[in-house]
Amino acid sequence: MEFRGITDDIATQTQAVVDRILKMEIDPEYKMELLADSFAAIGGEFFVQLFNAGSKVFGSEMMATLGMSATDQIQTLAWKLVQDYNLSRPTATTVQDFFESQLGHAMEGAFRNAQSLQKAPTLTRVSVGTTCKWCSVRSGTFTNPDGELFARHAHCNCIIRVSGYGSRNGLVTNYVKGGK
Amino acid sequence: MTENQRNYLADLAGRKGVRIESSDNISQAEASRLIDELKALPDKDFPEPTAEELAEVKNLTNHAIEELHKWNFAE
Numbered sequence: 001m002e003f004r005g006i007t008d009d010i011a012t013q014t015q016a017v018v019d020r021i022l023k024m025e026i027d028p029e030y031k032m033e034l035l036a037d038s039f040a041a042i043g044g045e046f047f048v049q050l051f052n053a054g055s056k057v058f059g060s061e062m063m064a065t066l067g068m069s070a071t072d073q074i075q076t077l078a079w080k081l082v083q084d085y086n087l088s089r090p091t092a093t094t095v096q097d098f099f100e101s102q103l104g105h106a107m108e109g110a111f112r113n114a115q116s117l118q119k120a121p122t123l124t125r126v127s128v129g130t131t132c133k134w135c136s137v138r139s140g141t142f143t144n145p146d147g148e149l150f151a152r153h154a155h156c157n158c159i160i161r162v163s164g165y166g167s168r169n170g171l172v173t174n175y176v177k178g179g180k
Numbered sequence: 181m182t183e184n185q186r187n188y189l190a191d192l193a194g195r196k197g198v199r200i201e202s203s204d205n206i207s208q209a210e211a212s213r214l215i216d217e218l219k220a221l222p223d224k225d226f227p228e229p230t231a232e233e234l235a236e237v238k239n240l241t242n243h244a245i246e247e248l249h250k251w252n253f254a255e
Contacts (some may be wrong), residue, residue, distance in 0.1 A: 006251045020240055024233055027226040028194035034229075038241045045245050056253065067233035083190035089201050174254040178245075 001167050001175055002160065003050060007103050009177065011096045018095055019155060022085040022124055035078035041100065042079045043074065046069040046099060046105045054110030056172050058121040059165025072076055073101070093154060104147025107162060111145060114164060121164035181211035189215055197224030 021034045077098055081091050092117045107123070114121045123145040127135045135158050138149055150160055166172045181189070181203065189211060193200050196218050206214070 006248070009251070010248050013247050016245060017237060017240040019235055023199075026229045026233075028191075030226070030229065033196070034234075034237055038237065038244075041241055042244050042248070045248055049251070053251075053253070056218060082194060083221065084186065086190040086193040086199055088201050090198050119193065139226055165233065172253045173188050175251060176254050178252075 001053075001162050001172065003103055003107075003162075003175060004160065004176060005177065006046075006050070007097075010042065011092075011099045013036070014099070015092060015095050017042070018091055022081065022091070024027045024135055028082050028086070032075070032078040035081055036074050039074045040071075040076060043098065043102055047102050050103055050106035051110050052106050054121075054162060055113060057162055057164050058112070058119050059061035059113035059169075059171070060112060060117045060119045062117075073098075073160065077146075081094060097151075098137050100151050101147070104150035107150055108145070108147035115144070119165055121162060124148060124159075124160075124161050124163070125143045128159065131158070144150050173174060181206050181208055185211040185215070189218070192218045195219045195223050203226065 018035065021031050021038070024031065024034075052068045053059070077094065080094055084091050084094065111121055111123075120143065122144045124134075125139050125142070127139050132138075132153070134153060135156065139158070142149060151158075152158065186203070187206065189200060189203065192215060198218070200214070203211075203214070216230070
């Protein structure tokens with residue numbers, strides 16, 4: 001089961017929020033506050049949704065009801081986005097990295113929860129075609145993965161797939177937009 | 181330009197209400213000159229965001245969350 005689609009989609013949706021805030025003619029401190037609020041709201045929902053989806057794949061459903069607690073990360077992110085905007089630098093990679101980081105945190109949590117319930121989830125990371133050294137050292141199958149194994153660099157084509165009781169027994173299939 | 185200069189320049193530009201174009205490859209000396217130029221400008225007196233702007237940000241944020249909730253496992 002791959003979660004690249006939802007990660008790319010939410011990064012795109014959030015970029016629209018980021019662009020709107022950054023273009024406002026307001027105090028940069030206020031921009032940071034608005035950005036932090038939006039990232040907390042969207043990032044919190046994303047974390048819960050991905051934790052629950054991972055748990056379903058692993059057959060260890062314990063619905064998360066609380067979002068992440070990443071206040072420091074969000075403040076730093078808001079500051080970086082405003083700084084980059086002031087220097088006319090692109091912001092898309094920063095936004096994408098944030099959601100990949102949250103995906104990693106959510107999956108890491110879902111792995112730990114599944115393991116505590118005696119499940120055996122795995123993460124398989126496969127590089128596609130000629131790959132870089134950064135991806136090569138992260139390729140393989142992992143039973144106790146660090147959340148950072150979900151990270152991608154720009155234009156990274158690695159397949160990052162999780163599996164567990166739910167997916168192995170056909171209880172859940174592809175994760176798609178417009179699913180049931 | 182050093183990282184400290186970059187951070188300072190970005191912060192200063194924000195306070196002055198200007199955006200710096202093409203600053204990625206400038207030298208430390210050029211960065212210093214740019215910083216001095218910006219320092220000479222008055223701080224910008226920013227307006228508060230309007231209710232319409234805040235509503236627009238809220239709507240975009242809510243829309244992103246709605247789009248997120250459309251993702252699920254296939255039938």
